Amino acid sequence: MIIFTYDKTFDGLLSCVFFAYEQKIFPDSILAEDGQKPLFVDASYHVVTEKEKAGRVWKSLEKKLSRFARNMMLSVWLSELPETEMLLFRYIRKNTDHPKGIEMNFGDDDVLRIKDIALKVGTDARKLIQFVRFQETADGIYFAPVTPSYNVLSLIVPHFKARYADQPWIIYDTRRNTGLYYDRRSVTEISFSPQTLSELRLGILDKEKVSEEEALFQQLWKEYFRSITIKERLNPKVQRAHMPRRYWKYLTELQ
Structure with missing residues (x-):
């Protein structure tokens, strides 16, 4: 198992994406710096957040993904669910590696899960405004x-x-x-x-x-x-x- 650790920020997650492609190393798990690590780990890498590199990843996503898809990603990030990091990492990787991207291919489990989480986060925000x-x-x-x-x-x-x-x-x-x-x-x-x-x-x-x-x-x-x-x-x-x-x-x- 390969794990990345990072500072639990969105820029940090984008830095993990940059590091993975730069080093040709792709994680099985992305954890917070102080997160509980699995018992059996083949390799562990601490990824330092670099805003310049994170910005380059985001600019690349702006070219590949619609505003709607990017907003879905941000909503998933705000969910703070345990699966967030790897779900977004896989989504970014699939859209990066696929020639035409898969941003709205709801036949893909990750795309469907991102849509479902984004919907729940959006509903929570609307309810909060009301109450x-x-x-x-x-x-x-x-x-x-x-x-x-x-x-x-x-x-x-x-x-x-x-x-x-x-x-x-x-x-x-x-x-x-x-x-x-x-x-x-x-x-x-x-x-x-x-x-x-x-x-x-x-x-x-x-x-x-x-x-x-x-x-x-x-x-x-x-x-x-x-x-x-x-x-x-x-x-x-x-x-x-x-x-x-x-x-x-x-x-x-x-x-």
């Missing part, structure tokens, strides 16, 4: 904790930059302890301390951390939600179909 609930903090920043199944924050940024362009906001992934802060001009990646993160995972900010108006609006929204509920027509199964339970934790009306 984000902002809370106005005492210092005027609109804050929303989320726990998406996949690492999709980068996919929802364009929507929120356009929809809430005139106000500062933070959308924070409490599962991955990373978030995006928009200051009315640009978006910056941020992270919180473990202590702050544990508080955020509770689902709602403490009263002293939200504005007076926010506390009132939250109460009004909960009362409105209760008032329009017709107990005799409650259908939890249908509710969960339209509003999956994994999004409930941070929905103000379900606190």
Whole structure:
């Protein structure tokens, strides 16, 4: 078995592709630097990320693959599934080695798997947009904790930059302890301390951390939600179909 280790970045994965073709060595497994290695390994290579080489691989893919296919690849990367590295490596290799490429040949198992994963990631991003609930903090920043199944924050940024362009906001992934802060001009990646993160995972900010108006609006929204509920027509199964339970934790009306 031949394994590559790398720094768990997308540029790092593209560097692995460059290294494989340069050295004529093709891996059976691609692992993070600190990943658990198999017991029996014939050869192990650590691939250093080189942006210039990664860029050359990506430019080559731009010539061979459509924008749709490249976006599918990026969605698969954001899935963070254990199979991601080798799945993308095989997909790149097949499109590189095949004269006409196989980007949409759904008779190929790897192409079909990439399409399925990309679809799930895209659905997760769309659902997240629907169920984000902002809370106005005492210092005027609109804050929303989320726990998406996949690492999709980068996919929802364009929507929120356009929809809430005139106000500062933070959308924070409490599962991955990373978030995006928009200051009315640009978006910056941020992270919180473990202590702050544990508080955020509770689902709602403490009263002293939200504005007076926010506390009132939250109460009004909960009362409105209760008032329009017709107990005799409650259908939890249908509710969960339209509003999956994994999004409930941070929905103000379900606190």
